[in-house]
Every structure is written in C-alpha cells, then in structure tokens.
Amino acid sequence: MNIFATKRTAEPVRLAFHLSPVATGCAIFLAALAGSAHAQSTADNTTTTTNATSSVATAPASAEQAAAAAEPTPPGATPGVATVQVTGIRRGIEAAISIKKNSSSIVEAISAEDIGKLPDQSVAESISRLPGVSAQRSRSSGKAAEISVRGLSPSFNGTLLNGREMASTGNARSPEFDLFPAELVGSILIAKTPDASLIGQGLASTIDLRTVQPLDFGKRTVAGSYKKSRTGVKQRDGLPEGDGERYTLSYIDQFANRTIGVAVGFTSYEETGGGQSKFNSWGVGTLPYNGVDVKVPGGFGYDTEQATSSRDGAFATLQYRPNRNFKSTVDMFYSSGESGLKKTGFESGVAYNAGGKYELQHVLSQATVANGVATSGTVSNWKGVVRNHYEGAEDDLKSIGWNNEFKFDDWTTAADLTWSKATKLASRYETTAGLPGRAQDTLRYTNFDGSNVTGVKYTPGSNYADRSVARLTDVMGWSGGETSPQAGYLAQPYVEDEVKAIRLTAKKAVEWGPVIATTYGFNLTARDKARTGEEGRLIIAGNGGPYAAAAAPGSEIAQAGASGFNVVSWDPRGSLGSVYALANKVDADIYNKFWDVKERISTAYFMADLDGEMFGLSYRGNVGVQAIHTDQTGGGFVVDRARCVGNTAQTCPAQRVEEGDKYWDVLPSLNLTFDLKNDQLLRFGLGKAVSRANLDDLRAGQGFGIATQGVPVLTGGGGNPQLKPFRAKALDLSYEKYFGNKAYVSAATFYKKLDTYIFRSPRAYDYAPFITPTTPLPLSGPFAGSTVGLFTQPRNGEGGNIYGFELAANLPFSMVSEYLDGFGLMVNHSDTRSSIELPKLGFANVSGDAVRIPLPGLSRKVSNLRLYYEKAGFQVAAAARKRSSFLGQVSDFQDNQQLTFIKGDTIVDLQASYEIQSGWLKGVSVYAQAQNWNNAPFLEFTTDENNPSNRVDYGRTYHFGASYKF
Template sequence: MNKFKLSILTMAIATAGISSYSYAQEQETKLSPTEAREKAKADAAIETIEIKGFRRSIVESINAKRFSPNVVESISAEDIGKLPDSSIAESISRLPGLTSQRLDGRASRVSIRGFGENESATTFNGREQVSIGDNRGVEFDLYPSEIMSGVTVYKTPNATLEAEGIAGVIDMQTVKPLSRERTIQFNGQYEMTSFDKLNPDGNDNGARGTFSYIDQFADDKVGIAFAYSKMSSPNQEKRWNAWGYPEFTVDGENYSILGGAKPFVRSSTLDRDSALLVVEAAPTDKLKMTFDALYVDFKDEKILRGIEIPFAWGYNRGTSALEVDPATGFVTKGSVTDENLVVRNDMENREADLTALGFNVEYDLNDDWTLVFDASHSAVQREIWSFESYAGTGRGDNEGVGDDLTYEFRPGNTGAIFTPSLDYSDYNLIRLGGPRSWGSSTALNNAFVPDSNGDGVIDSDDQYFNSAQDGFINAPTIDDELNAFKLAASQLVEDAGILTKITYGVSYRQREKTKESEGYFMTLKDFPDMVSIPDQYRLGSVSLDFIGMGNMVAYDAGRLLDDGFYTLTRESLTNQSHATKSWKVSEDVLALYVQTDLEAEIGDIPVTGNFGLRYVDTKQSSQGSASAPVNGLIVTSPTDIEHSYSHLLPSVNLTFDVAESQSVRFGAAKTLSRPRLDEMHSSLSVNYGSTPDSNGNFWTVSGGNPLLEPKEAIGLDLTYENYFNDEGYFSIAYFWKDLNEWIFDGSYEVDLVGVQNPNTGEVPATSTATGSGKVNGGGGTLQGAEFSVTLPLNVVSDVLDGFGVIASYTRVDQDMTDQNGNDYKLPGLSENIQSYTAFYEQNGFQARVSMRKRGDFRGDVYGIGFDTQQVDIMGETIVDAQIGFDFGDAGYKSLEGLSVFLQGQNLTEEPFVSLQGNAFQVRDYQDYGSTYLLGFSYKM
C-alpha cells in the first residue's frame, strides 16, 4: 500500500483557501487513491484562480471544513476587519447547527446543536478563555470581529484540543503575519438605531473604527500584525416586564392575574477599545516563535426609566377582573383603584478589562520530530454598578395620591396597555422618595414612625417605614484568571503500518475565579420627608406611550447620588444572600494525551483520521463563607472545601473518501462539561430549626455544592460531504449523544461534626445537615440531523455567475430526565435551527441578505441582583442585509483598496420574548428596533 505524508506545500494549499480546486484527471500511469488526491491538490496550487471578497471567504471556510480531520464549521475573513458584524457571536450564529441568544439586543451567547453556552468551551488561538459572567460561558460581545481573522467551531473533539465541552469548542483566531503581505488598512463605520432617543440623555447614533498594520522584517524572518479598534455602539429598547402571575380561586374556579409590571425604556452605549499585537519570528527553517496579546476595555452604560405598577401583589385594594379568557382562566383585563406606583430612574454600568497573552514555540528537532511549547495568560476584571432611584406621590404604603388605572393584554405576546388617571410627568406631583414599604431591613435607620396617624395609639394603623429605602445599588464584581502551559511532541513514523504521525502532550492550567457581591440601600438624607426634584437635575420627560402610561419625569439620578442626596446602608448586614453570592473557586487541571494520525485504504477507498486518548485530572477547591442570622444580623465564618476527580476521554475521527470530492466522516468521543462556577462554590446559608426535618436533621444548608463533578457524554457523529464545485458543497449529518451525570436541583447530606449546637452550646459527636442545591444525576439522550449547502448559481447557468445561496437546517430532539425521573429540557435547546444567506458579488458590487431562525428554548437571563435565571424564550427570526462596492475590483485603479458598505441589522424589528406560563403570561417583551451601519474600508 502506498502512503503519503502531507507536505508543507499541501498543508498551505489546504488552509489558504485562495485557489479554485478543480481536480485534475489521473495520468495514464496508475496511481493509488491517496497519491491521486495528493496530486490533485498539487495541481490545484498551480492552476490558481484568484477569488476575492465574500466569495473568497466562502472558499476559505469550505476548505477549512473539507481538510480538517474533525467535523468543523468555519468562518474565514480575508483581512482583519473583513467580518462586518459587531461581535463574533453574530458571525458564527449563521453557521450550521449554531445559533445565538440576544442579550440587550446583541447576539452574545452561542448554542451549538441544542446545548447552551455552558456546555461549550471557547478558545483564543487554541487557548481556553476566561469569561466576564458568573460562569464559564463566554459572552462574545466582548470580542470584536474587526480584529479576528476567523473562527473554527469543533463539533467533534480530538485529544489535542485544550478545552472541554460536550457541545463543542469555539476557537477564535488571529492573523499570522509571516503568511500575509504587507498591509495598512483603515475601517470606519457610522451606526444609528431606528428609534429616536428614548431617553433625553441617551444615544441613538455612534461610530467605530479600526486601524490594522501587517508587515515583515529581517528578510521576512519577523512578522508583525497590529490592530486597534474603537467602538461606541448605541442600543435602545422598549420593554414590557412582569413581576409574575399569581393564581387565585373564586367560587371554585382557578384564575391567574397580573401580579405587577415593570415596563421601561432603555438607552445603552457600548464603548469598546481593543488592541491586538501578533509577533511571529522564524529565525531558522527549524524554529518558529509567536507572541500574541489582546487587550479589551469594555464599558456598557445603560439608562433605564419606567414605572413599577403593582396589581395583585399591590395592596389588594379594589383590584378587579374585568375580562377573563375562558380557555386559560387568565385575566386579560383588570383594574385597580387608589394604587401607588413607583417611578424609576435607573442606571447600570458594566465595565470589564480583558487581557489575553500567549507565547508559542515550534522547533523541528529533525526530519521526524517537532517540539511545541505554549504558555498563556488570560484574565478579566468586571464591575457592575446597577443603581435604582425611586420617586412617587407619597412615602409609604398609604400616603400620597393613588392612581385608578386599567390594564388590558394585547395579542402577540406584547404585554399589556395601561390607562392611568395621573400625569407622571408632573414635577409638582412626583417627588424623590420610596412610595412603597419595600426592602425590610433592621439595618436601615428609622425603621418606623410611631403614632404616624396621630390617634395617640401605636398600633397596626400607624405608618411603618420598615424600609427607609429610596433606591438601591447592586455592585457585584468578578475577577477571573487562567494560566496554562503545554509541552507537546510530534513524531512522523515510517514503516508503522497505517500510522503516519504520533503526538504526545502534557498540559497544565490553573484557573481562579472570585465573585464579590454587595448591595446598598439608599436613603434620602431628608428622610422621612420626600424631596422635590431640584431644577438642575431635571431632564424633561420620557415617553411610555408604548404601554399607555404617557410621559414620566426624567432626572439625573447619578448626579443626585454624587452630590450627597442619599446615604448608603450595606444590605449584607441583614441579608444572607450576599454571603452565598460571594465566593472563590479554583481549578488545577493536569492533562496527558496521545494521538495517532493514520492513512489507510479499505479496498479503493482512502481513509484518513486520528485516534486519541486524553487523561484529565482535576483538583478543585472553593473558599467562601457559611452565614447564619444572629439577633437580626448576619454572622459569617470562612469555608474551604477541596475535591478531586479524573476522566479518561477517548476519541476517534475518520474520513472516508468514497468518491471524487465526496467523503463520509465518522466521529466518536467521550466528552465532558464542567459545572457552572456559580453552582460549585462553598458559600452556604446555614439555619438551625427547632424541629427536625424529614431527614431527621435540625440543620439545613443551602448554596453552592463544591463536590459537583462534570457532566459526561458519549457522542457519535456521521456526516456525508459532497464538494461538487470550487465554491460549493452540501452535507448531511447525524449526531447522537448519551448524556449522564447531569446537574439538577436536589438535596444531599452535609457532615457537621464539630459544629456547636446554637441552642445548647454543646458540640455533639455526630451531626449532619440537609443540604439543598445542585447535584449530579439523571441524564438521557440527544440526537439530531443537520443539512447544509453552499450553492453558487453559476452551476445552473453562467448568466447567474456571482449569485449564490448558503443554507442550513438543524433538527434536534432530546429525551432527558432528572435524578427523580422527571422530564427535563436542556437550556439553549431549540428543536429547529435555520440559517439562510443569499448573495451576489461581481465586478466590485456585493449584496447579501441573511436570515437566522430558531425555535422556542429555555435560556439564561439576569434576575434580581444579577443572579442567573432560566426562563422560557420564544423563537425568533433575525434578518440582516448588506450591500457594498469595492472600487478596485470594479476597475477603478485610482481607488484601489477602497470599499464601502451599508448594513441593516434586525430589519424586521424582531422582539425578544420570554414567557412565564401560558401564552398570555409574558415575562419580557423587548423591542430593540433595527440598527443601520454605513462604513468604508481602505487598504494600502
């Protein structure tokens, strides 16, 4: 049997993607199938036909998919700044089997084949990355597409990948300056929203710009790539938000009614400065060194104004149901009398600094051995400052002017329309101060005013200020740091049967993530008096016409705080939740791996691929606190818990070249997804009951579970691929995963030996507690089918040269149960995922329209105190379009290198909708409008 080894030239051809791959016919001399395929690739390198622009990127992506030993999807950008999307998530969410969840109107969280973002891993130049969230899932809006050269999504793993994820691994790549020509490039864009400014101090337009420079020095032995990108991107939203829908019974009939609402308008500005440096050196033919550094300064400022409207969870004075849907028992129209509403002027600042550093050395020891050393550092610091300011007509539950208002739910999951009786834009009516008795805390000053009604008796009729709460601040912080090292060796082998190369490696990574949670009650210094809003802080009004509330007062709440109108009281003094939200989790992961590449023939069918085995040993620890209430205040003591485990992860990837330009791929692997960091910490809330629970324990413990272990899966992939054209292919794939050791809510036993009984002061010889939190258990299966095609229409007729279609459809089904046998739906799973792009590119003119569609799913959103909550999210269809013109490709030599484009995002103004029960029970209806970008690129 004849064997071949891919030469450096062949590998360059396979990955460059700049050639038209027209396979030559075999010569009269009989060649083996593998030799014929090698010759065809070499011929393609000689018969190069240059393809530019978007079509070139398509060819690069096709070739990355075609010549990878794994099942992958790829986006390839011709130059830094080629990708037009504002984040990597928007770009890769169009790939087959992938989709994204929007966060504040921007694609941020990516789902692969029905799994949420916590089941996939993200790498940057092959190195695992930290995240700005509480968990592992990367929020991709941190990464600008302008400074990336491409993205590869690994749907099947191999032993050499330095990250774990049941769904897959997403690898973002930078340019290699020694393989690029000298380039200086400027990109600029102007951006605007379809909404006029919803807040008087918000933005409805912005701009972004990128400068990039690639060059080679020292006789092309040193290459440098530098890119700097600056963005100020506006985003606006009209949001309906419901507190919930409580049930009640009347004459034996069950009904559900609106508990309360919190609609508002939001204006955001995302400011992001990014700098990328890549230095590549090849001082000899045997040695290559690469250093890359990425720094991102990220700031998202939000202005939110709206009104909190209590109904069933208000005072229950005069609440009535006017209309009820007979099929669901849902009150579709209701009214309330004499209700006190809360006028909100809020702000939220989310800031993060990301640093990623990497150093890689490759050394060819001889013709057969290559050594690789890699070291990296990734760190992020994130701060959130979320500020709520309250105003109303009077302080407390029974003061001020009450509102008589009616609500009616509209069709289409858009929430309710209100009919108020008060003018909330009247500065003489609306004053600073808390109109509701919320935020009960013994730590607050002036807990109540005795005999407030003046009847000479202190009783339940008196006005209690059990919250001197005139606003609130949430201020959680995140520090996440990851250091990694890898040493690998590859050996080309001769006369070893079907084996062609063996790769050995060892890697070590250490990650430490710390979260500090704190909240602050805000109290006016003039408490208990309410304060008229001073003129210098007034900003006019904002319109809440989209929910029928008319205009409401707008004021600069941040300046009021800065100028000393409020005093602050730490919520953690009396609220255990902050103690359980503050924690540190550390992981030390040691991995050993071996992988063999192979080439064989089964009959006349060439077979290539790899077998791999990866051993992963993990030691995890968490430092936190155990908190308990003592005399109304929270007392904490430190906790420190360690746990270790190991996994053996085999994998196989095989490609069968069944015919010319046709192949069948098979992949099988055992994979894992590590627990969410906010679920595996050791911060606990501890309580001692007067009677034992059903387990016979007096102690109860809730919070994180530091003994959690990863979820596991055994997966199979089978794919048929047909590369029928230089610029086209189609594929059909089937995938199946057996899932086990999943993570669910549950209970477990905690050993409390040595802990003092708070009632007797004794330390018993044996003591246990009932713990509640996340536990391993349960599982099931997930399976799906995937269809994708890239079709250049010149295969139909030469008249259609330049036209093309890219389409994919994915169907996913699951059968999952928790540890108690109850049905369970995987977060992020949409049963149907579709993506379509139609494009035209010829003589410098470019046009394309894209649609991505996904079905209903369960997704993560931020809840109270920025806790992650899962909600039911309705499916959505996003339509984007772009037209552009490249003057150089059109023949204008004096304008060579200049191109312009116009892009529209979310052209159909698709809302983001989440439900809480039946179709009427809308939790969120978020209308973002559309976004338009006008840009240029000039390349020298």
C-alpha cells in the same frame, strides 16, 4: 479473503483502554487500521495530509491563508503563505470550505471576507449561521449573545483564542462573545469532534477564534473603516431611536527578508440602543366597593429601557522566523468595554398594596361596575413609584500567548505559555421617587374588562414629571420603614479571573503502518476566580431622617413605557456621595454571592496521525487519548439564618469554609476521514468528552434555616466543590461532497450518550458541623430535633442521550449556468432531540405546571439561509436564521442567572456594498447593512409559547460605512 493490502502487527500502537467501551472501539479500529497499507509514500503523505484540529490554532486564520492547509503545529504557530485570487463574499466562503475540507475531524469554519471583515457585525452572529449552531439574543440589546451548538447550552462549549483558554468575566468558563470585536478576528473554527491534542474542549464543541498571523501574508496590508449606525428604527410606541459609531484600523507587515512579521489591529465603538417599552402586569385582584368585592387590576409597571455599549479592542502579533527550523510567535489581545441599561418607569399596585410601610389600605370610589368587574374607578390611599434604575458593567480582558517551535531531524517540538486575566465591575443602581413618607395620592383607571390588564388606562392624581412632586425618597418603606430607610439600592459585584497555562509538545514523523506521526504533549492550567463586591441601601445624604427627600438632578423627563404619561428621568451613576450615602448590607443571600474557586488541571496526551487504505478506500485521521487530572477547591460562607438577625457582619455572622476534590478523566478519541473519490469524504468520529461545571457551581458555602412551609425541616442551598463534569461518549458520522473549494453539500448525524450531567435537586444533609446552641431545630414532625435536613445544590445525574442530524449546502449558482455567475446560496438545517429532562424543583425560577424541564439551550430545529450576489465590486446578501422555542438563560435584577422559556424566532438581515475596482480610489468600499429587518421581538413564556409573559421589541438596526484597504 483479507480486506487489507498488507498485514502488519498492531503492537507498536496498542493502547490500554480496556475499561472504556469508547476506548475499546478506538483500539479495535486502530488494530484494523494498523493492517492497512499506505497508498502513497511517507513523504507524499506528509505533504498532502492535513489535520486542522490536531492543533486547533493552526488552521488558516484568514482568507489570505486558506488556499491550502499545512502540516499542523502547536498553538500560536501558523502554516505557510498561500495566495487567493477571489475577493469579498466568495473569498471568505472558499477559505472556510478549504479549512473544512482539509480537516481530519468534523468541523465548521468561517473566514473573514477581507482584513477585519467577518460576514456579520459580531462574532456571535457569524457563528450562529453555521450548521447545528444557534444564538440566544440578549434581552437588553437584542444582539446575538450566547451560542448553543447541537442543542446544548452555551456552557457546553469550549472557547479558545488562537488555541488557548481564556479567562472570563461571567459565571461560565468561556468569555462572552461581546468581548471580541468582529474586526479583530480573522477566522473561526468550530470543532464538533474532539481529538487528543485539543485542550479546553467542550462536550458540544470547541470554538476557536483566530487573529491574523503576519508571516502568512505576502505583502504589507493596511485597512481601515468607519461605520455609522442607527438603532431602534421602526420601534413600537414611538420611542426614541439610538445611534452609534465604529472605527477600525489594521496593519500587517513583514521585515528583515520576511523573517519578522508584525500585525496590529484596533477597534473602537460606541452605541446607544433605541428605546424599548416594557410592561409588567400584577394580574387581577379585588377591592371592596359598596360592601361587595369587585374585580380590579392588580397593579402595573411601565418602563422605557435604553441600552448603551462601548468597547475598545486591540490585538498585536509579533513573529520571528529566522530559518525553517525555528519560529517564535507572541500574540496579545485586549478588550475593554462598558455596557449599561437605563430604565425609566412607573409602578404601583391597584388591588394590591406595594408591600411597604408607608402606603395605607386602598379605597375604591367613583367606580363603574358591570358583572362584578369595576371597569373604571378611583383608588385613594394610593402611592406611585417613579423608577430610575441603571444596570451596567465595566469589563477588561487581557490575553498573552508566547509560542516557540523548534524542528530537528524528524521531531517538531513546541513550548507555549499563556496568561489571561479578566475583570468585571458591575453596578446596579435602583432609585425611587414619589411622595415622601406617609403622604398619599389618588389613581384613576378606565377601560378594564376583567382580564385585559395590558389595555387599562391609568391617570395618577399628581404630576410625576414635576421634580417638586416626585422626590428622591424612600417611597414605600420597603426595608422596614422609619428604622431602616431605603431610598434606593446599590450592588457592585466584582469578578476577577486569572488563567495561566504552559504546554509542551513533541511530534515525530514515523513509519508504523498507517501511523505517519506521533504527538506527545503535556498541559498544565492554573485558574483562580473569585466574586466579591459590596451592596446596600441607598439613603439620602445628610442624615435627613426616614422621610428625607431630595430633588432629582437635572431637568429631563421621559415617557414611562406605554403608560401615556411622563415621569422624572435622570441617570443615577455618580450620585453616591452627592445625592446618596451607602448603608452597607450583609445578609445570608449576599454571603451566598461571595465565592472563590481554584483549579489545577494537568493533561497528558498522546496522538497518532493516520494515513492509509482500508476496504479499498484511502483514509486519514488521528487516534489518541488524554489523561486529565483535576484538583479543584471552592470557597464560600456558611450562614445560619436563625442567627442572621440583621444585615451587618455583626448581626449576621458567617463562617468561612473551603472544600475540594481531586479526580481523573481518561478521554480516548478517534477521527477518520475516508476518501470516496470524486471529492467525496466520509468522516467518522468516536470519543469521550467532558464539559466542566460553571465556576459558581463549584463554590463552597451555604445558607440554612427551618422551612416555614410544609413539614418543619432544616433546609439550605449552595454550591458543590465535589462536582464532577458533564461526561459523554460521542459518535459522529458526516458525508461531504465538495466541488473544489467553491462549493459543498453535507449531511451529518451525531449521538451523545451522557454518562453524567449536572442538575439541581435537594438531598439529605446533616448540618451538625454548623449547628450552634442558638440554632433552632424543628419542634414537630418527623424531623423534630434533628440536625438532618434537605440541602439543594448542583449534583451529578446519570443517563440520557442527545442525538440529531445536520444538513448543509454552500453552492454558487454558476455551477448551474454561467448566466448566474455571482449568485450563490448557503443553507443549513439541524434537528436535535434529547431524552434528558431535569427536575424542575431544582430551578425555583422556572414557571409552569410541568414537573420536569428540558435541557437549557436546546432548540429542536435550527435553520439558516443566506443568498448573495457578488460581481464587479458589487455585493448584495440577504440572510435569515431561525430557531424553535427553548429554555434560555437571562440575568435577573439581583445579578443571578435565571432560566426562562424563550419563544423561537426568525431574524432577517440584509447587506449591500460596492468596492471601487480601479483608479486612484481602488480599495475603497462603501456599504449598508440592516439587522433584524423583520423587527422580530424577544418573547418569553411560561407554559404556552403563544401566550408570552414578556415581550421586548428592538426595531431595526442600520449600519452605513466605508473602508479602505491598500
């Protein structure tokens, strides 16, 4: 018996995907669908079918717009005006549910509760509450920073602004979410399945941030707010609290009989974090005492850290729609900020010499010894170091997009232009103070039991809060001593990234069986990114010799972490020229940080919108294919470490190199949504997706030399300009039950088969092109005299899978009883697993005994809960997000990204507000929020998550504010 209502030929939409299993699957489905009959007329389908992700920038951008989805249009375009009567929390929830419900793909969405009001303080925090999404907190600030979707690292996400790719200031392709003030974002959509028209997609998801569009509003709207913050509340060790202020203003209006629309928004904030106490143990060592080696503390480091941040952001949108057939939209976004981390601390060795030239061999005296442990004692020939470091950055992001849409007959055409540029200048000041030259001091310690390195009490012999004692100088002679003094260090890396793109699309309404529309498109993206900069030794200005010293400016003192004693404190910014001079430094490691990458990515795509009936069920969706050509070039430097005998360009010669590659990717995709009646949907997604490598992995260049340990062999490392993307086949299935636009429950499962992934490992490599007559070769062993050695770089591996499930519910309690009107619940849970493990040897910074490590960013379990009450202007909400332990990524003291195991945590946030409902103050609201109410610490570990190696406490953050909308 024929299961289809009618028979139709599949010939008009036959696609040549026979080389790919996914393409074959898409073709089989398409052939079956082509035999189905329409449940409604073509005209009815055109008005009732939606496809929120076929052009990811076109779904409603705020709660004002989200009552109904409209026919999709290219990036920069927007749907028609819609009216929503509900307000506040439920307004944002219903808008987000509308977007999710009307999509033809599997998506998650967040919509602002009001103009300039996402449900959280930051974009990253709001995103992290969605099913299958988790956030890694910043080590320095404690704020949600990087986003993982379905257990994959942040680099697996594509991030768009109004449907367009953007430049970034880091090594990754997508910009940091800190660059986007929450007040300037109207909605966020996460597409978990790809479709053919989605440019800049990621393997895990594509995150589209959307600003408001003025012609989607029915009237002029003006909103402003002020917020006061208190940070680091309830902090440990009695450290100082911080504060902050935030201002926002939004203006939306329409002119000339609603043919012109204008929207502008501004935000500005400054924040100082609470003090954070840090301790670094050097373990346990030994010193001779009365002719016997006894256990003593190895050494210590105490620090007090305080983060600061400020940002100015703005967006502007101008729309012109003189008639129904033409629309032009210009979007502009700007974000400029400064972040910093001030560190004031004290460090020294006890058993261990700090490694410099000016400290003598330690001598233990006046010790109390029990069972081979010197529980207390005095160490002479000792030196301590006061550290005043500053790590900061100034960044700038500009993005401009211009979209023009023209309709004629059955065609809708669009041209979209994008320009985006990001810059970031970082500064890393490291300054040291103490006794100049070969002057020595003493250190008294007590309360040591042989293992309790965190409980030892230290008392230096001198007062290091006295500026006449703790002088700015080369305390230890770290850079070689008298011949190469180093009173500090300064690195100023500079990143510049520019993206230009043009996109042309044409869409035609057709009647080809289940195909109701066809879209043809082409996108060309040109990207140029480079990292340069300068760094070197800081020496005391005035040529005072290797023992030169100067008093630290100012009179401030501060406690060094939990040490119990104070030290000299000062801010080293601006000290170059007045206190210090810079001795520029160039060596093999620094050359490795200089790189540039160029990409030219051409994408042609075809997509068919589907609407029909199969197995007695109506369906909608899309099927299509992308053909992507990539032309990539990486530049860098090759350094022969044997010839690098100094730290100048003359004493460390380098060779500029440039390499590249060209390749194709073909990405078929199929998305179907079946209507199971009674507001029930079954979604199915099948496709191929890619995630491109981080840009620094594509750099050329290398440093090499003879390995000094094990078998003599040439070894080196660098980037890989021939690196291909992560590639995966994906299968998704989702069941969703809706209750109008007020509530839903859903269950989803997914499976990703990785064809290629990126990992780091050594491989055989012939260094012959870079060998010179002065390059030493191995003299013994199996590689004696050979130019062939080992080269560690990012490479493409094969095989592995990622799979899991997601459960979600968004329910107002009024569905249960009218007496519970105003109460509601949002809850979700995801469980993700992977068979992929990476060789640990490619990540020298990962500690522990394991030979292999898990995929970075993968938390097996992630849960979110939000309870709320809203009625008569009152809003109260409590939220918690929880994730299990994972392998995360942090920035080290040399500005490099390092992997570290991070213990899972639970973060609890609270908020309450009241909006005046009538009278001359109508539209005024006041609110209070508390973040990290449970004061969850940030914990790193090596092998045992219950034995952390690093702990950071942030305390609570309180926000108090008021807003006015009219």
